[in-house]
Amino acid sequence: MDTLMNFYNLLQARFFGPFKSGGEVVIVVHGGAGNTPDERIPAKLKGVKKAALEGYDVLRCGGTVVDAVEAAVKYLENDEHFNAGKGSVLNANGEVEMDASIMSGNCIEPGTVTVVKGIKNPVSLARRVLDKTPHIKLAGEGAHVFAKNEGIKIVDPGALVTGYAQELLELHKKGELSDCGKSDEPDTVGAVAVDCRGHVAAAASTGGCTGKLAGRCSSSTTASGVYADDNAGAVACTGHGESIIKFCLAHNIIQEMENGKTAEAATKQSLVKMHAKLKTRGGATAISTRGDVGIFFSTPKMVWAYVKGGRLHYGVKPGQHEIICFEKAK
Ligand code: GLY
Numbered sequence: 001m002d003t004l005m006n007f008y009n010l011l012q013a014r015f016f017g018p019f020k021s022g023g024e025v026v027i028v029v030h031g032g033a034g035n036t037p038d039e040r041i042p043a044k045l046k047g048v049k050k051a052a053l054e055g056y057d058v059l060r061c062g063g064t065v066v067d068a069v070e071a072a073v074k075y076l077e078n079d080e081h082f083n084a085g086k087g088s089v090l091n092a093n094g095e096v097e098m099d100a101s102i103m104s105g106n107c108i109e110p111g112t113v114t115v116v117k118g119i120k121n122p123v124s125l126a127r128r129v130l131d132k133t134p135h136i137k138l139a140g141e142g143a144h145v146f147a148k149n150e151g152i153k154i155v156d157p158g159a160l161v162t163g164y165a166q167e168l169l170e171l172h173k174k175g176e177l178s179d180c181g182k183s184d185e186p187d188t189v190g191a192v193a194v195d196c197r198g199h200v201a202a203a204a205s206t207g208g209c210t211g212k213l214a215g216r217c218s219s220s221t222t223a224s225g226v227y228a229d230d231n232a233g234a235v236a237c238t239g240h241g242e243s244i245i246k247f248c249l250a251h252n253i254i255q256e257m258e259n260g261k262t263a264e265a266a267t268k269q270s271l272v273k274m275h276a277k278l279k280t281r282g283g284a285t286a287i288s289t290r291g292d293v294g295i296f297f298s299t300p301k302m303v304w305a306y307v308k309g310g311r312l313h314y315g316v317k318p319g320q321h322e323i324i325c326f327e328k329a330k
């Protein structure tokens with residue numbers, strides 16, 4: 001079946017140009033791949049479901065796909081159960097340093113920020129980089145000045161530090177978490193969306209990995225972690241950042257889709273290959289411009305949710321796929 005779909009996609013791509021999503025709007029959200037302790041799962045599931053519904057509402061009310069993925073990721077940044085915004089993990093100095101990215105598939109335009117402190121919603125700052133500058137990425141102090149000039153909400157950096165992030169840093173110091181991002185701690189959040197004309201967008205936000213050196217940039221601010229192209233689809237990755245960058249994971253998945261693979265087949269194949277080559281794990285959510293959804297993770301868990309066809313879909317463990325009708329989900 002997958003082979004047939006892939007062949008169909010390939011024909012469409014070659015002869016009819018960019019795919020259309022068949023009039024459907026779809027948004028997919030993930031809350032990070034890892035091995036989140038079971039007791040933290042209900043809050044995370046609630047968060048990704050709400051974030052997906054938030055993004056979907058934006059699309060239903062006439063917002064763009066870029067607006068929708070920003071709204072979904074912003075929701076997760078404000079929820080301290082996720083490693084993004086408030087709830088971000090801590091660097092070796094005990095500080096929150098965050099990265100975020102947003103990308104429009106229209107002309108493959110990204111906006112990213114890296115190593116920012118005290119920014120309540122890094123994804124909205126990345127959006128300003130996309131909308132208001134000729135650049136792709138702003139870092140550190142320059143990004144901070146830009147945020148101030150743009151009226152982006154700045155908070156005391158300490159306000160973003162949670163007790164859970166401090167506990168993780170203590171474990172890291174005792175050697176009870178493995179190397180940066182290879183551990184079971186939760187990771188980057190992300191969202192991808194398609195509108196009824198087949199336009200796509202992707203966004204991600206992260207505190208990176210516990211105990212990272214100050215100044216470390218994550219995969220989420222690169223084309224390896226987040227990618228969107230109206231000729232194929234959009235991808236948001238999570239997992240061991242250094243591997244994701246080396247493997248060019250998001251772009252790899254996009255290329256597979258451009259060559260005719262479904263979002264599902266492309267996502268799975270690329271993550272399996274990354275593991276075979278680098279022995280590291282991760283996850284990704286993808287959407288094709290036709291509106292087909294790909295979700296795969298090689299970690300034990302990844303909370304995800306998407307809204308499509310009036311239904312909310314969600315899951316955590318491999319093979320788990322629950323569906324409820326949209327009105328019940330609200
Ligand atoms: N994937 C998240 C990171 O690079 O930290």
